[in-house]
Each structure stands twice: as C-alpha cells, then as structure tokens.
Amino acid sequence: MITFRHVCKNYTTSGSSVLALSDINLHVNAGEIFGIIGKSGAGKSTLIRCANLLEKPTSGEIIVAGQDLTRLSSSDLRQARQKIGMIFQHFNLLSSRNVYDNIALPLELTGHSRKDIAAIIGPLLELTGLADKKNNYLSELSGGQKQRVAIARALANKPHVLLSDEATSALDPETTLSILQLLKNVRDTLNVTILLITHEMSVIKTVSDRVAILQNGVLIEENEVGEFFTHPKTAIAKNFIASSLLQHMPAAIEEHVFTEEQPHTHPVLRLWFLQGTATQPVISELSHQFDFSINILQANVEYIKKHAMGIMIVAIKGEKLKIQPAITYLKQLGVEVEVIGYVPDNIITFT
Amino acid sequence: MSQTTLLLLLNATVETFYMVIFASIFATLVGLPLGVILYTSRKNNILEHPYLHQLLAALVNMTRSIPFIILMVAMIPITRWIVGTSIGTNAAIVPLSVAAIPFIARIVENAILEVDRGLIEAATAMGATAWQIISKILIPEALPGITNGLTLTIISLVGYSAMAGAVGGGGLGDLAIRYGYQRFDVKIMLMTIVIMIVLVQVTQWLGDKLAKQFSKGR
Ligand SMILES: Nc1ncnc2c1ncn2[C@@H]1O[C@H](COP(=O)(O)OP(=O)(O)OP(=O)(O)O)[C@@H](O)[C@H]1O
Ligand SMILES: [Mg+2]
Numbered sequence: 001m002i003t004f005r006h007v008c009k010n011y012t013t014s015g016s017s018v019l020a021l022s023d024i025n026l027h028v029n030a031g032e033i034f035g036i037i038g039k040s041g042a043g044k045s046t047l048i049r050c051a052n053l054l055e056k057p058t059s060g061e062i063i064v065a066g067q068d069l070t071r072l073s074s075s076d077l078r079q080a081r082q083k084i085g086m087i088f089q090h091f092n093l094l095s096s097r098n099v100y101d102n103i104a105l106p107l108e109l110t111g112h113s114r115k116d117i118a119a120i121i122g123p124l125l126e127l128t129g130l131a132d133k134k135n136n137y138l139s140e141l142s143g144g145q146k147q148r149v150a151i152a153r154a155l156a157n158k159p160h161v162l163l164s165d166e167a168t169s170a171l172d173p174e175t176t177l178s179i180l181q182l183l184k185n186v187r188d189t190l191n192v193t194i195l196l197i198t199h200e201m202s203v204i205k206t207v208s209d210r211v212a213i214l215q216n217g218v219l220i221e222e223n224e225v226g227e228f229f230t231h232p233k234t235a236i237a238k239n240f241i242a243s244s245l246l247q248h249m250p251a252a253i254e255e256h257v258f259t260e261e262q263p264h265t266h267p268v269l270r271l272w273f274l275q276g277t278a279t280q281p282v283i284s285e286l287s288h289q290f291d292f293s294i295n296i297l298q299a300n301v302e303y304i305k306k307h308a309m310g311i312m313i314v315a316i317k318g319e320k321l322k323i324q325p326a327i328t329y330l331k332q333l334g335v336e337v338e339v340i341g342y343v344p345d346n347i348i349t350f351t
Numbered sequence: 352m353s354q355t356t357l358l359l360l361l362n363a364t365v366e367t368f369y370m371v372i373f374a375s376i377f378a379t380l381v382g383l384p385l386g387v388i389l390y391t392s393r394k395n396n397i398l399e400h401p402y403l404h405q406l407l408a409a410l411v412n413m414t415r416s417i418p419f420i421i422l423m424v425a426m427i428p429i430t431r432w433i434v435g436t437s438i439g440t441n442a443a444i445v446p447l448s449v450a451a452i453p454f455i456a457r458i459v460e461n462a463i464l465e466v467d468r469g470l471i472e473a474a475t476a477m478g479a480t481a482w483q484i485i486s487k488i489l490i491p492e493a494l495p496g497i498t499n500g501l502t503l504t505i506i507s508l509v510g511y512s513a514m515a516g517a518v519g520g521g522g523l524g525d526l527a528i529r530y531g532y533q534r535f536d537v538k539i540m541l542m543t544i545v546i547m548i549v550l551v552q553v554t555q556w557l558g559d560k561l562a563k564q565f566s567k568g569r
Pocket of ligand 2 (some may be wrong): 045
C-alpha cells in the first residue's frame with residue numbers, strides 16, 4: 001500500500017546540509033499497522049511527511065495506493081492526498097469550529113453536500129466515541145478527545161492510508177492506550193493501512209504488526225513485532241527493547257556496584273528472556289542445579305503478541321567455579337546473560 | 352439649542368458616518384486581500400513569492416509613513432480624477448480609504464500570522480487548494496484578531512475624517528472648524544466632541560461584541 005524506493009531527503013540551510021533520510025526502502029502492506037521507532041532527530045517526521053509529500057524527497061519514489069506521488073501534478077497530488085489521512089502530535093484542529101464542523105472540513109473541501117456530510121459523520125462519531133461531544137468546541141475537550149476528533153477528521157474521506165506523526169506523544173499513558181486501541185479498531189473495521197512513527201517502544205508493542213528502527217536517517221532492522229522483540233538483531237534494537245522493559249538497576253544498589261570483581265562481592269547478571277524463555281522456571285532450576293542463592297534485584301516480564309519476554313537483574317551467591325557453567329547452561333536455554341557488575345556482600349542479603 | 356444647530360449637528364454626523372462607513376468598506380475590500388497576499392507570499396508559505404512580498408511590504412510601509420494630512424493633499428489630482436471633485440464627503444472617502452488600506456493589510460497579515468502553522472499543514476495534507484486554505488482556515492481562524500483590528504481602523508477613520516472635514520470634506524470636523532473655531536461657537540464645538548466620543552465608544556463596543564462572538568468556544 002505504501003512503498004518507499006531509494007528515498008533520500010537532504011535539507012540545506014544556510015550552506016550546511018543535513019541528510020535527514022538516506023536511501024529509505026520500505027514496504028507497508030495493505031491493512032497493516034507499521035510502526036517506525038527512532039530517537040529524536042532520527043528523521044521520523046521527515047519520513048512520514050514524505051508519505052503524503054508534505055516533504056518533497058530529494059530523490060526516490062514514494063508509491064501510495066499504486067501512484068508514485070513524486071510524479072503527480074499538483075492537482076493530482078491534491079486528489080491523492082484526499083485518500084491519505086494524517087494525524088499529528090498537536091492535533092491541528094480548528095479552534096473556530098466545533099467537533100462536528102472540524103470533522104466536516106475535509107468533506108467540505110471535496111465538495112460534499114450538507115446531507116452527505118451528515119451521513120458520513122454520524123458513523124464516525126460513533127466509531128470514535130464522540131457522539132455526545134459533536135457540538136462542543138475544542139476548548140471543552142481533553143487531549144485524548146481532541147485526538148479522536150483528529151482521527152475522525154482524517155477518516156472522513158475514506159482514506160486507504162492513515163499516517164500518524166507521534167499522535168500519542170502529548171497524551172498520558174492511559175489515554176495513549178485508548179487512542180492506540182482506537183487505531184487498531186479503525187484498521188480492523190475500515191481496513192485502513194496505518195503508518196505510524198513514535199519514539200516510544202510501548203506504542204509499537206501495543207499496536208504494530210511490523211516495526212522498523214530509524215537511526216540517523218537510515219532504516220535498520222525491519223521485522224514482525226513478535227520476532228523483533230524475541231530475536232532483536234542489532235544492539236540498537238536491544239537497547240530499545242531494554243529501555244522499554246526496564247528501568248535501570250535500583251539506584252541504591254547501582255552506586256555500590258564495582259565493574260571489576262573485588263573480594264567479598266557477588267556477580268550481578270542481567271538475564272534476557274527473549275525467546276519465550278520467560279515462561280520457564282529458569283531461576284529455580286539455577287538454584288537447584290548449581291546450589292546458588294539468587295537475589296532478584298529487578299525484573300519485568302511483558303507479553304507482546306503471544307510472546308512472553310522479560311529482563312531480570314539478579315545477584316548470585318555461590319561457588320565461584322560454578323558461575324561460568326551456570327551462564328553456559330542459561331545460554332543453552334535461550335536466556336541471554338550479561339555480567340553487569342559486582343555488588344559488595346554488605347549491600348545485599350541472601351536468604 | 353435651536354433647531355438649526357440641531358440640524359447642523361445631525362447633518363454633520365450623517366456625513367461623518369457616510370465617510371467612515373464607505374472608507375472602511377473600500378479599505379477592507381482592498382486591505383483584506385492585500386493582507387492575505389502579504390501573508391501567503393511569505394517565504395515557505397502556500398503562495399510563496401518573496402519578491403512580490405517585498406514589493407507589497409515596501410508599498411504598505413511607504414503609504415503608512417505618510418501623514419494623513421499630506422496624503423490627502425498629495426492625492427487631490429487622483430481624487431479629482433476618481434470623484435470629479437476634490438471637495439465634499441465623496442472626495443474625502445478616497446484619501447481616507449487609501450490611508451486605511453495599508454493599516455488593514457498589516458492588521459490582517461498579523462492576525463493570520465497568529466494562526467498555528469500546523470493547521471495549514473493539516474489542510475495541505477487533506478488536499479486543500481490555496482484558496483480553500485485561505486477561506487476555510489486562515490480567515491476564520493484569524494477572524495477575532497481581524498475584527499479587533501478593523502475596529503481600531505474604524506476608530507482611527509473617525510479621527511481622520513475630522514481632518515478631512517477641515518479641508519472641505521464635510522462632517523463633524525468641518526462643523527467644528529467652521530462654527531467652533533472660526534465663529535467661536537463653543538457650544539457647537541463641545542457638541543461635536545461629545546458626538547465623536549459617543550461614536551468611538553459605540554464602535555468599540557460593537558467591535559468587542561463581534562470579536563467575542565467570533566472567538567466563541569476558543
Ligand atoms: N525544515 C528543515 N530544515 C532543515 N533541517 C531539518 C528540517 N526538518 C528537519 N531537519 C533536520 O532533519 C533531521 C531529522 O528531523 P526530523 O524532524 O525528521 O526528526 P524526528 O525523528 O522527527 O525527531 P523528533 O523525535 O525530535 O521529532 C534533524 O537533524 C533535523 O534537524
Ligand atoms: Mg518529529
């Protein structure tokens with residue numbers, strides 16, 4: 001439904017030039033929710049704004065619903081854009097119009113009659129849960145409700161594609177969840193293809209079917225979401241996953257941790273349960289087989305699609321000689337292990 | 352107060368009304384589109400045209416920097432060409448309009464500058480034409496600001512129209528000069544002042560009411 005072929009975008013400002021996108025190749029299937037994650041300045045906004053040519057790429061092709069947007073005349077491009085909905089971080093709604101009239105705007109632009117507009121907006125208000133708010137002005141709405149209005153507006157012309165530029169970044173976690181649920185619902189009921197960008201792993205986890213990472217204008221590691229979390233290939237992907245699953249070591253402990261082994265210290269391990277191993281009784285096996293005392297300092301297990309995955313930070317007390325074999329044993333189970341430091345034995349207790 | 356004085360005052364008030372209303376209408380008819388073009392021709396805007404923008408901006412600044420009394424005199428040949436005479440209320444409308452045009456243009460431009468760029472972006476993403484962006488987004492969103500600015504312009508025009516009256520334009524200014532100043536008729540002088548004050552107050556009140564109406568819900 002959306003295809004990027006060798007898309008590059010160069011910004012030149014007062015002599016200096018920034019390569020915001022470099023050779024982007026991307027294919028989003030019809031009916032799919034595709035998420036792109038990246039840090040600030042990675043080029044996410046530039047990329048998604050290329051998908052409706054708000055930003056003109058320096059080179060490359062952008063094909064949406066079978067049309068190469070870069071080759072369209074300006075009037076053909078306007079027509080193509082009517083079938084590409086877009087929602088924004090700051091909603092971009094008209095303060096001079098109430099909810100109903102905001103949703104009506106794109107329909108007025110395409111010359112629908114008042115009657116047609118009413119017939120289209122009714123179901124959209126139902127879908128977005130705004131039926132009782134249709135006569136309210138924006139100042140009377142919460143952020144989540146505003147984004148619902150924006151979603152209804154974006155869907156008014158029955159688009160094939162919905163682009164979401166950080167649509168939940170200005171919302172609290174609970175509202176974010178409800179908006180993401182709505183997007184899923186939109187895809188399921190209207191079969192709209194959704195391309196979204198975000199800097200939050202939780203967004204990807206909640207709605208995406210597939211995901212790609214954008215880093216310094218380059219797309220890396222594209223994968224189905226379950227695979228992405230269970231078999232991350234690059235260090236960047238692991239970092240994103242780690243930052244979404246965990247939190248760092250508790251500060252009260254971290255400040256005492258040595259990077260090198262010292263007398264009277266115990267190793268601290270970070271265990272990655274990625275390939276479905278989170279559901280195995282690994283810790284009890286460990287303590288039985290190797291006779292270790294294990295203190296769990298931090299743990300987090302999450303379910304993405306059907307996969308359980310988690311990260312755990314543990315301190316281990318036991319025979320030093322058994323540590324290496326234990327690590328090997330864990331790796332055999334599919335648990336990834338990193339020794340991240342050594343904690344003095346007066347800091348933590350083992351029962 | 353004698354009936355003749357009353358008639359004089361009434362007549363002068365109607366003339367002032369006439370000049371101010373028509374000058375406001377003509378100035379808005381030119382100033383509003385000019386302000387929109389000033390905005391849209393800016394760099395990175397929907398009808399980007401830097402040279403046109405600079406040219407119009409220079410023209411607007413130039414006209415604004417000419418004192419009204421001088422503009423009025425300097426325009427006499429043009430006024431005569433348009434109206435056929437350079438005295439009377441009809442003649443006064445020409446320089447009044449011309450003086451108000453750049454004022455209104457800047458007011459409109461500034462009011463639209465306050466509109467969030469994100470709205471233009473959203474409309475562009477919907478496939479809106481430049482004209483649709485102007486008529487459906489920019490002007491409605493900037494309407495409270497434009498209304499406030501127009502109120503200000505109309506009030507200025509009340510003052511300018513008095514000046515126009517001084518050189519044969521009729522209206523309250525003319526009356527004040529002829530009776531109040533030249534014949535030392537303090538009563539008429541005071542009456543014109545009172546009427547002017549009432550005019551300005553009523554205009555401001557109406558303008559505020561309208562602007563409030565337009566910003567309903569914001
Ligand atoms: N209009 C512009 N002119 C010049 N440089 C730009 C422009 N827009 C973006 N850039 C540059 O392109 C790069 C990518 O910017 P972009 O806004 O796409 O990042 P982003 O991933 O959306 O970041 P954020 O999460 O902060 O929104 C940045 O280095 C930015 O400085
Ligand atoms: Mg961005």
